[in-house]
Amino acid sequence: MKVLSKFTARPAMDGDGVNIKRVADFMNTRFDPYLMIDEIKSNDQQDFIGGFPPHPHRGIETFTYxxxxxxxxxxxxxxxKAIRAGDVQWMSTGxxxxxxxxxxxxxxxxxxxFQIWLNMPAKDKMRPAIYQDTTGTPNPVVSNDSGANLxxxxxxxxxADSPQIIAASIQGLAGNGAIADLxxxxxxxxxxxxxAHQSVSVFIYQGELEYVDISGMQAKATEGQLLVIEPELNTHIKAGNQDTGILLLAGCPINERIVHMGPFVMNSQAEINQAIDDYQQGRFGEIV
Known part of the structure; x- marks a missing residue:
């Protein structure tokens, strides 16, 4: 596994006082088509009980696992919908x-x-929204003989050593996005x-990974770090001396200018201003 760059999740707060860890890049899009990975991980209800009251989005896809x-x-x-353990929800907000x-x-x-944001290409940012979840279609799981469960x-x-394609029930993410829990x-x-991918990132949510850095030295990455890695035909991913869980985030960069303000990600400031006006004038609709 060749690591190109490394990022560390930072503590943040969103919604009604929900404590999260966040990796985000709305400027240089170094993990394009992905914009942000938020992780909520707590056994204390006070960290998340406020939840995320009604709020808008335009121009992105939200992927919740x-x-x-x-x-x-x-x-x-x-x-x-009740989204429970093991479920995925995808909204292409358009x-x-x-x-x-x-x-x-x-x-x-x-x-x-986790909630993961993907950018949408300019041509799709104003299309009708799409909603899908896996509450009725469990995600496929496969294992190998070396202690891996995907x-x-x-x-x-x-x-790499199997001809079997593992196809998730959710397809069609922006930037040909593909996400897995390993x-x-x-x-x-x-x-x-x-x-098949042009961009691959690995977010470690538990344990540690071992790899060789660009100088040829043995290195480790730990919980809360995101690694941008080289997409290869035979990518070797190895855990350290503890059970390890990672999210794999793959896709193709969209490579378009981004203007970001809160829940809106568009391609110009004029489009951001229009999104704000549309929301304030009630053109997004309301939750019934």
Whole structure:
């Protein structure tokens, strides 16, 4: 695994006082098409009980993955869904979505989940919104003989030594995005074929990874770090001396100018101003 660059998640707060860890880049888009990875991980309800009251989005895709606990999602399109452990939810917000995400009352053993933002190409930013989740279609899971367990969350995945394509039920993310949850046992390893992608990042949410850095020295990356890696036909990913969990984020860079303000990501300041006006004038609709 050749590491090109490394980032560390920083503490942040969003919604109604929800404590998160965030890796984001809205300026240089060094992990394009991805813009932001937020992780919520706490057994203390005070860290997330306020949830995310109604708020808008335009010009991005939000991808939510829950590992423990859950949220109730509501939006102006009429979707009302309980997103629980193991579930994925994808919204291609396009011209506009108003939604809320509030902790489930019966999810009282803590919360661990992610919300990932992907940029949308300019040609799609004003199309109608698309909503999809996996509450009725479990994500496919495959294992190898070296202590690796891969859950396909979006797009297609493949172990380098196997012809089997692991296809997630959610397809069509912006920038040909593909997302997977890879669990490795202590000193476990996986060989993945990532050659179909132009950009691949690895976010470590548990444990540690071992790799050789650009100077040829052995190195480790730990929980809360994001690595941008070289997409290769045979990418070797190896855990350290503890069980390790990572999110794999792959895709093709969109390579377009970005103007970002809060929940809106567009291509010019004029488009941002229009998004603000449209929301203030009620053109996004309301949650019923």
């Amino acid at each position: 829950i590992r423990k606990g859950g949220f109730e999602h509501r939006d102006q399109l009429g979707n009302v 011209s506009g979505v108003v939604h809320s995400e509030m902790p489930l009352a019966d999810a009282n053993e803590g919360l661990h989940g 859950k396909a969350l979006a797009g297609d995945w493949q172990f 669990m490795l046992n202590e000193n476990g390893q996986a060989q993945l074929d990532l050659s």
